[in-house]
Each structure stands twice: as structure tokens, then as C-alpha cells.
Amino acid sequence: MRNIVVVGASVAGLRAVETLRREGFEGDITLVSGEPHAPYDRPPLSKQILTSEIGPAELQYREIDWFAQQEVTLRLGEHAEQLDVRAKRLRIGGQWLRYDGLIVATGARARKLHTGRALKGIHTLRTIDDALAIRESILPGTRVVIIGAGFVGSEVASSAASSGAQVTLLEVAETAMSRAVGAQLGHVFARLHEEFGVNLVCKARVTGFGGNDRVQFVRLADGWELPADLVVVGIGVEPNTEWLSDSGLTLDDGLLCDDTLNAGPETVYAAGDVVAWPNAWWGGVMRGEQWLVAADQGMHAAQNLLLGRARARPFSTIPYFWTDQYGCRIQVAGRTDLGEAVSLIGDPSQRPFLCAYRHGNEITGVFAIDAPRAFATLRSRMQQHRGFATATEGVSALADAD
Numbered sequence: 243m244r245n246i247v248v249v250g251a252s253v254a255g256l257r258a259v260e261t262l263r264r265e266g267f268e269g270d271i272t273l274v275s276g277e278p279h280a281p282y283d284r285p286p287l288s289k290q291i292l293t294s295e296i297g298p299a300e301l302q303y304r305e306i307d308w309f310a311q312q313e314v315t316l317r318l319g320e321h322a323e324q325l326d327v328r329a330k331r332l333r334i335g336g337q338w339l340r341y342d343g344l345i346v347a348t349g350a351r352a353r354k355l356h357t358g359r360a361l362k363g364i365h366t367l368r369t370i371d372d373a374l375a376i377r378e379s380i381l382p383g384t385r386v387v388i389i390g391a392g393f394v395g396s397e398v399a400s401s402a403a404s405s406g407a408q409v410t411l412l413e414v415a416e417t418a419m420s421r422a423v424g425a426q427l428g429h430v431f432a433r434l435h436e437e438f439g440v441n442l443v444c445k446a447r448v449t450g451f452g453g454n455d456r457v458q459f460v461r462l463a464d465g466w467e468l469p470a471d472l473v474v475v476g477i478g479v480e481p482n483t484e485w486l487s488d489s490g491l492t493l494d495d496g497l498l499c500d501d502t503l504n505a506g507p508e509t510v511y512a513a514g515d516v517v518a519w520p521n522a523w524w525g526g527v528m529r530g531e532q533w534l535v536a537a538d539q540g541m542h543a544a545q546n547l548l549l550g551r552a553r554a555r556p557f558s559t560i561p562y563f564w565t566d567q568y569g570c571r572i573q574v575a576g577r578t579d580l581g582e583a584v585s586l587i588g589d590p591s592q593r594p595f596l597c598a599y600r601h602g603n604e605i606t607g608v609f610a611i612d613a614p615r616a617f618a619t620l621r622s623r624m625q626q627h628r629g630f631a632t633a634t635e636g637v638s639a640l641a642d643a644d
């Protein structure tokens with residue numbers, strides 16, 4: 243292999259490039275990015291970027307010189323438009339670019355709410371440009387309506403509230419964050435929003451927006467019209483796979499790969515939010531939307547591409563994500579959709595709080611607020627399949643580890 247192309251220059255794509263060089267690959271590397279910015283960190287977009295003056299340069303993973311030093315050709319602001327796996331080439335800006343090895347890391351984009359009217363003041367949040375536009379509009383007293391109380395929506399609510407905005411958070415489900423942590427613990431988030439003055443409205447279905455040129459209100463299914471100066475839509479993501487539509491690769495809520503992150507042809511691997519793959523730990527096909535999973539997959543896909551199909555290793559992981567809301571560090575690992583939640587530190591109305599999701603004696607998931615050390619201990623017990631039979635046993639296992 244003399245020429246590897248990585249498409250998508252966020253955490254998965256960048257980790258892939260770093261790994262290729264670290265593993266001694268000396269051939270040509272091209273990193274293609276649809277965005278005009280050098281690779282940057284996305285999680286701060288709903289956190290520090292909205293609450294402070296920091297700008298794009300502070301989020302950059304690498305100085306631009308690093309790419310030149312590593313002899314990586316960085317193609318910023320260019321989209322891969324089509325993939326021809328038989329001829330091993332992809333089309334960018336109307337020109338074909340050949341590759342010997344390809345890593346697809348095109349991630350995901352924010353899902354839009356299709357209500358027919360495009361009004362100013364309605365935003366989604368996925369890129370640095372989105373975040374800067376939102377920040378500009380959040381002022382003390384601004385009426386901010388956020389649609390979707392998943393982790394991006396909840397973090398924006400927290401950031402906007404800390405800037406003095408009047409925040410309403412609309413959620414179609416019974417409670418906040420329920421997709422990520424289940425309904426049982428979703429109430430923890432509901433309480434947090436309430437404590438910090440955010441008006442969380444659940445079972446709220448948005449049907450449209452009103453205003454002339456700029457949004458003035460959000461309309462709900464029950465006819466309620468909620469005044470708004472700024473709307474942020476946080477209703478999940480869609481994987482960026484359109485450019486692969488006639489490639490012959492399998493697309494099914496992402497680019498379907500095998501357990502080694504191989505997409506079918508020997509020379510095509512994939513990593514990050516775009517990938518659906520059979521995760522042995524999970525027990526089925528999943529698509530991650532977590533920073534750490536994307537970073538690990540970037541490294542793994544690069545290693546497997548260099549190893550070749552016969553020696554490629556499976557990628558199995560316990561999904562992990564963190565979220566920062568109202569000054570609290572919240573961490574979640576594993577499966578929160580299985581078993582019952584057992585409190586081991588505090589109770590859901592307190593901080594710190596730690597609970598294990600338990601199925602039989604097995605720990606399937608861990609959830610913590612402001613308890614990072616205990617979280618790490620419990621996560622490693624989960625990894626080692628060292629569960630516990632009773633909550634008391636779990637509490638004393640934590641105390642022993644301490």
C-alpha cells in the first residue's frame with residue numbers, strides 16, 4: 243500500500259492518520275475534510291464554547307504545521323462525492339483521487355426538524371460555526387427554546403442558563419436523556435434542569451415555528467405557542483453516508499462493517515459515528531455516538547488496514563460517554579437499557595451519585611454524577627465481569643477498592 247486516503251477529519255479520521263504514521267506507514271496520506279477548519283474537538287461546542295470567549299483555534303487538535311511535518315496532505319473544505327471501490331478511487335470536487343487504502347470517517351450530522359419554513363434564529367449544533375452562531379444569540383434574558391433533551395440539548399440548556407438566558411427545554415419522551423440512560427435515571431436530569439431554573443417540558447411534540455423572517459414562537463401539537471428568540475434543535479444525528487450511496491457498500495443506519503471495521507472490500511475500513519458494526523460486548527450491531535468510541539475506532543481501523551484482512555482484529559468495546567451539565571460531570575458506560583439501576587453512592591436526588599445497572603449478578607452499565615473514581619472502579623469491575631449479588635456487596639466492593 244503506497245497511498246491511503248482518510249475521509250472525514252474529526253476525531254476518528256485524525257486518530258487514524260496519527261496511527262498510520264505511528265505504525266510506520268511511510269506512503270502518502272491524504273486527509274479530506276468537508277469542513278474548512280483544521281480538525282477540532284467537538285464536545286466543547288455545547289459546553290465551553292457557549293459559555294466563554296474561546297474560539298476555533300483553541301479547539302484544534304493539532305497545529306496546521308503538524309500535518310506538513312507528518313507529510314499528510316490536508317484537503318480542507320472539500321467533500322468526497324462518490325466512491326468507486328472497484329477502481330479504488332473517490333471523486334472530490336469533480337476529480338477522481340486514487341487510493342490503495344481507504345478509511346471512511348465521515349461521522350454524522352445534526353438531524354433537522356422538517357417544518358417547511360426556514361426562519362432565522364433556528365439552529366442545529368454539530369460544527370464550530372453552528373456553535374459560534376448560537377453563542378452570538380445567547381444573551382441575558384434571551385428566550386431560548388431547545389428541542390430535544392438528549393445530551394446535546396441538555397448541555398445547551400445548561401450553558402444558556404448559565405449565561406442568564408430564559409431557557410425552555412422541550413422533550414417528546416417522558417423525561418430527559420431517556421434514550422441514553424433509561425427513564426428511571428432520566429428523572430435525575432429533570433431535577434437538575436429544574437434546580438438550575440430551566441423549564442423542562444416533557445411529552446411535548448413540536449409541529450412548527452412562527453415568525454416573519456425570524457423565529458418568534460415554537461408551536462406544539464396541543465396548540466401552545468411558546469415565545470422564542472432563539473431555537474436550538476437537538477433531536478439526534480444522521481450518519482453521513484450519501485456519498486457512498488452507489489458504491490455497493492452496505493448502508494443501514496450508517497456504513498455496515500464487520501467486527502474488524504472492514505466495510506467489505508479488503509482495502510476499505512471505517513471508524514467513528516458513521517459506522518454500524520457488530521460489537522461483541524454489546525451483543526449486536528450498534529452505531530456509536532461517543533467521542534471515545536470514535537477515537538478508539540480511528541486507531542483500530544488504521545491498524546487493521548495495515549495488518550491486512552487475514553490478521554485484522556475485531557473491535558469490541560464498552561461504550562462510554564460523559565456529559566457536563568450545570569457544573570456536574572456525568573459519566574455513563576455500558577448498557578443502561580438492561581437490568582435495574584441499583585444505587586451504590588447517594589440517591590438520585592443527591593450529588594455525588596453512583597449506580598450500577600444490574601442484570602442477574604452481572605453489571606451491564608454504570609452511571610455516575612460527580613463520582614469519577616468510584617465510576618472508574620465500577621467500570622473496571624464491569625469489564626472483568628465481577629458483579630455483585632446485593633447492593634451492600636457492591637458498596638463494600640467500592641469501599642475496598644478505595
Ligand SMILES: Cc1cc2nc3c(=O)[nH]c(=O)nc-3n(C[C@H](O)[C@H](O)[C@H](O)COP(=O)(O)OP(=O)(O)OC[C@H]3O[C@@H](n4cnc5c(N)ncnc54)[C@H](O)[C@@H]3O)c2cc1C
Pocket residue numbers: 249250251252253254255274275276277284285286287288320321322323347348349350351367368369394482485513514515516530531532533534536562563564565566
Ligand atoms: C455539541 C456536541 C457535544 C458533544 N459532546 C460529547 C460529550 O460530551 N461526550 C461524548 O462522548 N461525545 C460527545 N459528542 C459526540 C462526539 O463529538 C462524536 O461522537 C464525535 O465527534 C464523532 O467523531 P467522528 O470522527 O466519527 O465524526 P464527526 O465528528 O461527525 O466528524 C465527521 C467529519 O467528516 C466530515 N464529512 C462528512 N461527510 C464528508 C464527505 N463526504 N467528505 C469529506 N468530509 C466529510 C464532516 O464535515 C465532519 O467534519 C458531542 C457531539 C456534539 C456535536
